[in-house]
Amino acid sequence: VTRTLSEFGLIAKYFRPLATHKGALALTDDACVLPQAAGWDTVVTTDALTAGVHFLPDDPPKLIARKALGVNLSDLAAKGALPVGYLLALALPHSVDEAWLALFADGLSESQQAYGLSLLGGDTTATPGPLTIAITAIGRVPSGTMVRRSGAKPGDHVFVSGTIGDAAAGLAILQGAPAVEADAAFLIERYRVPRPRVFLGPTLRGIASAALDVSDGLLADLGHIGEASGVRIVVAADSVPRSHALKRFDPDGLVRAVTAGDDYEIAFTTINPDLATRALPASEVPITRIGRVEPGEGVVLVDGEGREIPISRAGFTHF
Amino acid sequence: VTRTLSEFGLIAKYFRPLATHKGALALTDDACVLPQAAGWDTVVTTDALTAGVHFLPDDPPKLIARKALGVNLSDLAAKGALPVGYLLALALPHSVDEAWLALFADGLSESQQAYGLSLLGGDTTATPGPLTIAITAIGRVPSGTMVRRSGAKPGDHVFVSGTIGDAAAGLAILQGAPAVEADAAFLIERYRVPRPRVFLGPTLRGIASAALDVSDGLLADLGHIGEASGVRIVVAADSVPRSHALKRFDPDGLVRAVTAGDDYEIAFTTINPDLATRALPASEVPITRIGRVEPGEGVVLVDGEGREIPISRAGFTHF
Numbered sequence: 012v013t014r015t016l017s018e019f020g021l022i023a024k025y026f027r028p029l030a031t032h033k034g035a036l037a038l039t040d041d042a043c044v045l046p047q048a049a050g051w052d053t054v055v056t057t058d059a060l061t062a063g064v065h066f067l068p069d070d071p072p073k074l075i076a077r078k079a080l081g082v083n084l085s086d087l088a089a090k091g092a093l094p095v096g097y098l099l100a101l102a103l104p105h106s107v108d109e110a111w112l113a114l115f116a117d118g119l120s121e122s123q124q125a126y127g128l129s130l131l132g133g134d135t136t137a138t139p140g141p142l143t144i145a146i147t148a149i150g151r152v153p154s155g156t157m158v159r160r161s162g163a164k165p166g167d168h169v170f171v172s173g174t175i176g177d178a179a180a181g182l183a184i185l186q187g188a189p190a191v192e193a194d195a196a197f198l199i200e201r202y203r204v205p206r207p208r209v210f211l212g213p214t215l216r217g218i219a220s221a222a223l224d225v226s227d228g229l230l231a232d233l234g235h236i237g238e239a240s241g242v243r244i245v246v247a248a249d250s251v252p253r254s255h256a257l258k259r260f261d262p263d264g265l266v267r268a269v270t271a272g273d274d275y276e277i278a279f280t281t282i283n284p285d286l287a288t289r290a291l292p293a294s295e296v297p298i299t300r301i302g303r304v305e306p307g308e309g310v311v312l313v314d315g316e317g318r319e320i321p322i323s324r325a326g327f328t329h330f
Numbered sequence: 331v332t333r334t335l336s337e338f339g340l341i342a343k344y345f346r347p348l349a350t351h352k353g354a355l356a357l358t359d360d361a362c363v364l365p366q367a368a369g370w371d372t373v374v375t376t377d378a379l380t381a382g383v384h385f386l387p388d389d390p391p392k393l394i395a396r397k398a399l400g401v402n403l404s405d406l407a408a409k410g411a412l413p414v415g416y417l418l419a420l421a422l423p424h425s426v427d428e429a430w431l432a433l434f435a436d437g438l439s440e441s442q443q444a445y446g447l448s449l450l451g452g453d454t455t456a457t458p459g460p461l462t463i464a465i466t467a468i469g470r471v472p473s474g475t476m477v478r479r480s481g482a483k484p485g486d487h488v489f490v491s492g493t494i495g496d497a498a499a500g501l502a503i504l505q506g507a508p509a510v511e512a513d514a515a516f517l518i519e520r521y522r523v524p525r526p527r528v529f530l531g532p533t534l535r536g537i538a539s540a541a542l543d544v545s546d547g548l549l550a551d552l553g554h555i556g557e558a559s560g561v562r563i564v565v566a567a568d569s570v571p572r573s574h575a576l577k578r579f580d581p582d583g584l585v586r587a588v589t590a591g592d593d594y595e596i597a598f599t600t601i602n603p604d605l606a607t608r609a610l611p612a613s614e615v616p617i618t619r620i621g622r623v624e625p626g627e628g629v630v631l632v633d634g635e636g637r638e639i640p641i642s643r644a645g646f647t648h649f
Binding site: 036039040041042043044045046047048049050051052053054055056057058059060061063064065086087089090092098099100101102131132133134136137138139140141143145147149150151152154157159160161223224239 | 355358359360361362363364365366367368369370371372373374375376377378380382383384405406408409411417418419420421450451452453455456457458459460462464466468469470471473476478479480542543558
């Protein structure tokens with residue numbers, strides 16, 4: 012495979028059209044420049060994806076692009092931040108050709124249009140290893156309103172957006188597990204293309220006492236809120252939202268669903284469940300009350316009679 | 331090689347102590363939060379380094395860390411920005427052990443202390459490929475004062491900081507070229523540890539009409555200024571500053587010096603050469619006048635009698 016364009020040529024052809032923000036300077040400078048304004052905070056996050064680890068090397072390039080951007084936008088959303096743009100550091104193996112890059116840029120463009128953001132800067136290098144995509148996403152919130160992990164208080168209710176466990180099932184299907192065709196398509200899409208809750212996130216400001224995005228697994232991530240807030244989190248197993256497709260694919264897989272990763276939903280706590288449910292329906296996704304915050308520490312899953320369901324492995328770590 | 335700590339454990343042990351900025355939230359949240367203020371612009375840049383491409387896999391971990399941070403700080407400096415902090419996305423092969431990480435964190439810490447900045451956030455994942463380090467550096471300038479590539483005008487003078495060509499000679503020596511011992515040590519250090527001109531950069535605001543950091547090679551990078559500004563740049567070969575070590579190692583290597591990469595000096599243009607030389611000595615590095623800006627396009631190297639010196643290859647591209 013050969014690339015006929017230089018690094019500069021590649022940037023000009025495929026990435027410059029994505030740099031719609033004036034401060035990106037059409038990617039012709041060493042840095043981007045973003046005006047500050049009194050009354051705002053800048054919120055910044057970074058997440059890198061590697062072929063063979065975070066996506067399958069032969070996944071469609073558009074979906075890889077949307078996933079790489081999506082996991083970062085998911086972090087911003089969980090903090091209540093509206094995205095402004097992102098920087099992209101791309102390490103390309105020689106097997107990546109221009110056709111791949113064109114589709115990858117298309118995927119970025121689709122996400123940019125869906126969520127209203129701009130490419131702000133980047134770096135493109137060659138690598139002898141697998142394709143690696145490091146994205147830094149930048150957003151903003153009114154001063155002091157970023158939703159942290161550390162604000163949950165005993166008495167708060169616990170909510171989660173969307174449905175839980177779909178992505179892990181999608182990966183299992185890609186790896187050979189049998190599934191009904193329509194369910195397989197839905198679950199694989201949920202694995203390949205996280206839908207960051209960009210429009211839900213900002214509505215959480217002033218409502219959520221703590222929030223994060225569910226990437227390591229629902230219980231593990233609620234454990235992060237519990238640890239940061241110094242509280243215990245009790246999740247009612249029966250209330251965890253699972254899609255119809257997931258229930259058909261894995262009827263008895265509740266524990267698998269709450270310990271699997273890559274959901275990219277938002278979990279949050281709030282003292283006022285009515286406000287949460289009233290204020291949020293305008294966003295793009297349903298939310299479900301799944302538990303409560305108590306004094307203490309740790310996270311537990313309980314059945315309909317309040318008995319703790321044993322969990323052998325709470326969540327997923329990369330090592 | 332085994333790592334006994336989880337991803338979370340690694341972050342807590344080696345990276346949390348580097349997160350000195352309050353807005354980094356001790357790396358315990360999904361994002362960092364930085365207050366905005368009227369009268370300032372945020373300046374952001376990203377650069378990734380891959381083992382075997384941008385550094386040698388057995389380079390000392392402290393030097394790799396300082397280089398990875400240095401190339402990003404160099405971009406901020408060339409824009410006149412003072413650094414605030416950085417985010418670090420680290421893709422680690424299994425061969426990287428805790429001893430390596432401890433030294434790598436030491437290197438980051440040294441640079442942080444030297445230049446006054448904080449780790450703000452990051453992401454640590456495993457990779458089956460080479461070590462990849464993607465850094466996004468964040469700085470700030472008073473509103474509207476970022477120095478761009480596009481402001482050079484006919485009549486301006488061209489300056490560069492420090493000396494040119496050392497890093498490429500250092501790499502050649504590492505690859506087996508013979509050199510006197512003391513010169514070898516100096517030139518290899520210049521290759522391994524770029525010294526970003528962090529304190530020079532902000533003094534360029536209001537003086538430089540255009541600037542960038544010299545990473546692709548002096549002529550190639552001045553060509554970027556020429557292209558962005560719509561001007562021609564004429565460099566006087568005799569005036570290009572070369573170190574004594576470089577002159578001994580490669581007496582006839584002027585063209586090699588101006589077409590090699592990785593200098594990480596700052597090149598800039600200004601209408602007022604006296605102001606430039608008067609205002610700048612307080613910074614850490616000498617500056618040298620090397621040429622002039624003319625109407626036209628392109629970049630040329632001329633000898634003492636104004637004759638153009640032919641260049642077969644202006645600079646270095648990664649592909």
